[in-house]
Amino acid sequence: MVKNEVTLHVNGETRSLYIRNAETLLYTLREKLGLTGAKPGCLNGDCGACTVEVNGAAIKSCIMLTIEAANQQITTVEGLQDAPIQTQFVEKFAFQCGYCTPGFIMNCNTLIEKYPEANETVIKKWLESNICRCTGYKEIEDAVKAVLTSNQADSSV
Amino acid sequence: MSWSIGKNIIRKDAVEKVTGTAKYTADAPTSNMYHVKLVISQHAHAKLKAVNVARAWDVSGVRAILLGQSSLPLTGDEVKDRPILAFDRVRYFGEPIAAVVADEPFQAKKAAELIEVIYEPLPVVQSPKEALQRDAVLLHENLASYDKVQYVYPEKGSNVANRVKIRKGTIEQALLESDVVIEENFSLSPSDHTAMETRCVIAEVKQDGFVHFTSTTQAPYRIKEQMSNYFNIDEGKIIVNAPYVGGGFGGKVALHLELIAYLATVAVGGKQVKLHYTREEDMVTAPGRIGLEATIKLAATKDGKITGAKLLYLFDTGAYSDKGTMISKAAAATCTGPYQIDNIWCDSLAVYTNHPYATAYRGFSHSELLFAFERAMDILARKLGMDPLELRKKNAILPGQTTPTQVPLNSSTVGDLPRCINKLKELMNWQEGTVIPIDDEKVRVKGISCSWKTSTIGPSASSGVALLFNPDGSINVLSGIVEIGMGAKTILAQLLAEKLKMDIQKIHVHMEVNTQTTPEHYKTAASRGTLMAGRALVKAADDAIRQLKQIAAQVLICSPDDLDVGYEKVYVREEPDAFVEVKDICYGYKYPNGYAIGGQIIGKGTYTLRHLTNLDRHTGIGKTGPEYTIGAQGVEVEFNTKDFTYKILKAYSVIDAGKVLNPQTAIGQIMGGMSMGLNHASSETFVFNDEGIVQNPRFRTYGPFRYGNHPDYIVHFLENPHIDGPFGARGVGESGLIGMPAALANSLSVASRVELNRLPLTPEFIWHEKKAGNNDDLV
Numbered sequence: 031m032v033k034n035e036v037t038l039h040v041n042g043e044t045r046s047l048y049i050r051n052a053e054t055l056l057y058t059l060r061e062k063l064g065l066t067g068a069k070p071g072c073l074n075g076d077c078g079a080c081t082v083e084v085n086g087a088a089i090k091s092c093i094m095l096t097i098e099a100a101n102q103q104i105t106t107v108e109g110l111q112d113a114p115i116q117t118q119f120v121e122k123f124a125f126q127c128g129y130c131t132p133g134f135i136m137n138c139n140t141l142i143e144k145y146p147e148a149n150e151t152v153i154k155k156w157l158e159s160n161i162c163r164c165t166g167y168k169e170i171e172d173a174v175k176a177v178l179t180s181n182q183a184d185s186s187v
Numbered sequence: 188m189s190w191s192i193g194k195n196i197i198r199k200d201a202v203e204k205v206t207g208t209a210k211y212t213a214d215a216p217t218s219n220m221y222h223v224k225l226v227i228s229q230h231a232h233a234k235l236k237a238v239n240v241a242r243a244w245d246v247s248g249v250r251a252i253l254l255g256q257s258s259l260p261l262t263g264d265e266v267k268d269r270p271i272l273a274f275d276r277v278r279y280f281g282e283p284i285a286a287v288v289a290d291e292p293f294q295a296k297k298a299a300e301l302i303e304v305i306y307e308p309l310p311v312v313q314s315p316k317e318a319l320q321r322d323a324v325l326l327h328e329n330l331a332s333y334d335k336v337q338y339v340y341p342e343k344g345s346n347v348a349n350r351v352k353i354r355k356g357t358i359e360q361a362l363l364e365s366d367v368v369i370e371e372n373f374s375l376s377p378s379d380h381t382a383m384e385t386r387c388v389i390a391e392v393k394q395d396g397f398v399h400f401t402s403t404t405q406a407p408y409r410i411k412e413q414m415s416n417y418f419n420i421d422e423g424k425i426i427v428n429a430p431y432v433g434g435g436f437g438g439k440v441a442l443h444l445e446l447i448a449y450l451a452t453v454a455v456g457g458k459q460v461k462l463h464y465t466r467e468e469d470m471v472t473a474p475g476r477i478g479l480e481a482t483i484k485l486a487a488t489k490d491g492k493i494t495g496a497k498l499l500y501l502f503d504t505g506a507y508s509d510k511g512t513m514i515s516k517a518a519a520a521t522c523t524g525p526y527q528i529d530n531i532w533c534d535s536l537a538v539y540t541n542h543p544y545a546t547a548y549r550g551f552s553h554s555e556l557l558f559a560f561e562r563a564m565d566i567l568a569r570k571l572g573m574d575p576l577e578l579r580k581k582n583a584i585l586p587g588q589t590t591p592t593q594v595p596l597n598s599s600t601v602g603d604l605p606r607c608i609n610k611l612k613e614l615m616n617w618q619e620g621t622v623i624p625i626d627d628e629k630v631r632v633k634g635i636s637c638s639w640k641t642s643t644i645g646p647s648a649s650s651g652v653a654l655l656f657n658p659d660g661s662i663n664v665l666s667g668i669v670e671i672g673m674g675a676k677t678i679l680a681q682l683l684a685e686k687l688k689m690d691i692q693k694i695h696v697h698m699e700v701n702t703q704t705t706p707e708h709y710k711t712a713a714s715r716g717t718l719m720a721g722r723a724l725v726k727a728a729d730d731a732i733r734q735l736k737q738i739a740a741q742v743l744i745c746s747p748d749d750l751d752v753g754y755e756k757v758y759v760r761e762e763p764d765a766f767v768e769v770k771d772i773c774y775g776y777k778y779p780n781g782y783a784i785g786g787q788i789i790g791k792g793t794y795t796l797r798h799l800t801n802l803d804r805h806t807g808i809g810k811t812g813p814e815y816t817i818g819a820q821g822v823e824v825e826f827n828t829k830d831f832t833y834k835i836l837k838a839y840s841v842i843d844a845g846k847v848l849n850p851q852t853a854i855g856q857i858m859g860g861m862s863m864g865l866n867h868a869s870s871e872t873f874v875f876n877d878e879g880i881v882q883n884p885r886f887r888t889y890g891p892f893r894y895g896n897h898p899d900y901i902v903h904f905l906e907n908p909h910i911d912g913p914f915g916a917r918g919v920g921e922s923g924l925i926g927m928p929a930a931l932a933n934s935l936s937v938a939s940r941v942e943l944n945r946l947p948l949t950p951e952f953i954w955h956e957k958k959a960g961n962n963d964d965l966v
């Protein structure tokens with residue numbers, strides 16, 4: 031089987047590894063780098079459980095090839111350090127089984143970075159790409175809004 | 188004043204879950220494993236003429252190819268009707284036919300795709316009613332000869348896997364003597380749990396003969412027990428690990444891929460193998476949610492007293508019975524919803540069809556039967572010209588009365604329905620009316636439903652807890668409850684903190700279950716975690732307290748009877764200043780001269796459900812569960828009368844929770860349940876074509892709720908204690924869900940002015956019903 035070398039920049043580290051061309055970023059992260067925070071939920075872009083950040087964009091890593099991510103800046107949930115959205119997920123009980131949580135957190139985190147002023151419509155547009163089967167989404171709404179509101183309060187001072 | 192109970196204690200699994208470090212089954216490193224891929228049936232019913240594997244062997248990395256054979260055991264919880272891998276015949280779309288074991292996942296997949304299966308299609312049975320026709324094709328000709336447990340009753344020469352009868356009073360008399368009778372049919376198709384984590388198992392037989400599984404399971408101890416039965420392995424030599432589970436909803440109670448993985452590991456000399464389902468396999472190959480066809484006939488007096496109920500529940504258990512037989516039993520036990528009815532005739536059947544087979548689903552028959560029964564209640568109210576909530580209140584089951592299975596109730600064993608109804612009325616602003624016009628096209632409508640739930644699990648189900656003290660006085664809690672999302676282990680920590688009046692940060696709960704080292708919990712299902720493990724924990728805490736007092740009594744030179752434990756001390760009750768710290772005695776006590784007494788404190792406790800019985804075959808008399816959780820629920824919907832689209836604005840739940848142990852966790856459980864119930868009611872279902880092939884086995888077409896579909900949730904708890912429950916708590920894990928389908932259907936029936944008796948309630952379906960009925964006679 032043919033394998034090629036790629037260089038990935040993940041969570042601030044540079045890693046070189048051999049991959050098959052057909053490998054998805056999700057597979058490489060999980061199976062080659064042990065970064066199992068991103069989860070497989072559907073492997074076809076429907077659920078968002080596999081969401082990571084690539085160059086600051088929220089990307090479903092199950093539908094990106096690893097070779098496409100070569101030399102890009104990748105952040106997985108393991109790369110977040112006490113992000114406000116993580117704290118709010120804890121405080122608002124925004125997870126139950128926790129399986130969708132890393133994907134939601136990465137998606138929320140990118141939303142917060144990109145659209146600090148996000149209104150209801152933007153939040154909905156952004157978050158409807160992920161699925162949670164345990165919560166009724168209310169707690170996730172509370173968590174994301176808590177971060178947005180507190181950021182807005184900070185920046186208005 | 189409570190110490191820990193009733194507080195929003197942050198969950199013990201929080202940090203791991205928000206940092207991505209929580210480990211689930213599929214997260215284990217795979218460098219040392221082989222991978223298994225299945226070949227699944229492309230037909231819902233067919234003879235297997237041939238399975239040609241030759242080309243698959245050409246793929247590099249292939250280690251083994253497994254096919255079904257008659258020498259392998261048939262499997263099943265109550266009726267052993269299911270082959271591990273199909274042979275001779277397939278009975279549902281998605282049924283496993285072959286399994287390939289290879290070095291890499293892509294190799295296993297490639298090889299599986301090269302296996303050629305030759306089918307000879309057979310006629311397909313698509314509904315219980317069809318399956319009960321005299322000339323229906325039989326799914327299991329050998330039904331009568333299958334092994335089964337004692338209390339299920341498959342009917343020879345038919346597609347009936349089980350029939351449960353409830354006979355209370357004299358129904359014919361009640362029908363004759365009533366003023367008003369209604370009779371209606373209701374139905375819903377099978378669907379799926381679609382937990383976000385698809386099922387996965389890792390299996391291995393080690394050199395010493397021990398068989399190891401790591402599985403996405405809600406029932407690790409049942410895997411151990413059943414694998415031992417099927418394959419004649421000593422139960423003690425089977426070790427099952429259950430790490431975090433990414434949602435179960437009942438679907439991970441069934442033993443399913445463990446069986447295939449076991450055969451696979453044996454085929455490669457015991458080496459570790461991993462079988463991880465894709466979303467599509469998880470939806471159709473693994474068992475799903477049961478379907479139902481129901482006929483409800485209710486008789487009442489003019490003033491709204493229900494005098495009789497004649498009920499037929501036909502559950503669509505699919506190709507195999509799995510939990511279908513127990514679901515039909517659970518439905519029979521609570522067949523009338525939470526109402527006192529003197530005369531009941533009910534037949535509840537599990538019927539084979541060529542659909543994917545059914546297992547437990549959150550609610551275990553209750554959301555299905557309540558959909559039918561609570562719709563019928565609204566139809567009856569309309570016919571009587573009575574307010575639907577008044578009708579329910581008038582017939583509410585109360586302490587002193589008996590259930591359909593003739594269990595006498597008291598205020599501990601049943602919640603308070605009239606008070607739930609009163610509270611719901613107030614929250615929903617009921618006196619405002621149920622239909623409020625918004626503009627020319629839109630109306631705002633309200634619908635309600637009441638619910639009850641008891642569990643139907645093995646009469647001898649038990650749970651154990653062990654408490655291991657650390658030298659610093661902190662405690663490790665070991666319980667066989669699997670953390671599937673409901674936060675049960677945090678609740679256990681809260682109970683312990685309350686008992687010992689200690690800092691919850693010093694209570695460590697072990698999240699992963701290992702059947703070799705963790706005390707057994709029957710299975711993590713049926714909302715029984717808090718009752719069973721909670722009671723076991725209280726007992727274990729008492730055991731630890733007794734041991735602590737015994738050592739402290741020697742140190743403090745007094746009788747253990749004079750001591751209390753709390754605040755991380757053991758102290759003389761009357762003179763709290765005379766104390767010894769727990770940390771100084773929980774590993775025994777050392778006297779100044781070096782003598783030592785005692786040792787590590789290990790508290791233990793077990794709890795077994797009391798006085799549960801099977802149901803009498805002819806009358807249904809018997810007791811299936813410990814208590815009946817009661818609820819009243821409602822929705823408020825904005826409905827477009829032109830195009831039949833709607834938006835769910837608000838969803839209400841008033842639940843008698845006995846005692847709320849962690850409010851935020853309890854509300855989360857209820858909201859999640861409501862969301863799931865509304866999702867099922869409005870869009871979720873398997874769509875079958877004429878050949879019985881599932882058309883939508885993926886998220887994109889299956890229709891799960893997404894962010895923004897959620898209504899405002901209004902959740903309110905009553906607290907009438909269940910005396911047996913820890914601190915009075917009742918099981919509420921399913922209560923949010925079970926009334927929602929009926930509440931939504933009731934609101935939309937009023938809004939659209941046509942009786943909507945089938946799920947899911949899509950705008951297209953409503954349009955269809957409008958056109959078919961073309962009647963405008965609903966008020």
Ligand code: FES
Nearest residue numbers: 071073075078092
């Ligand atoms: S796994 Fe990538 S979107 Fe579902």
Ligand code: FES
Nearest residue numbers: 126127162163164
């Ligand atoms: S917390 Fe379980 S799927 Fe979201």
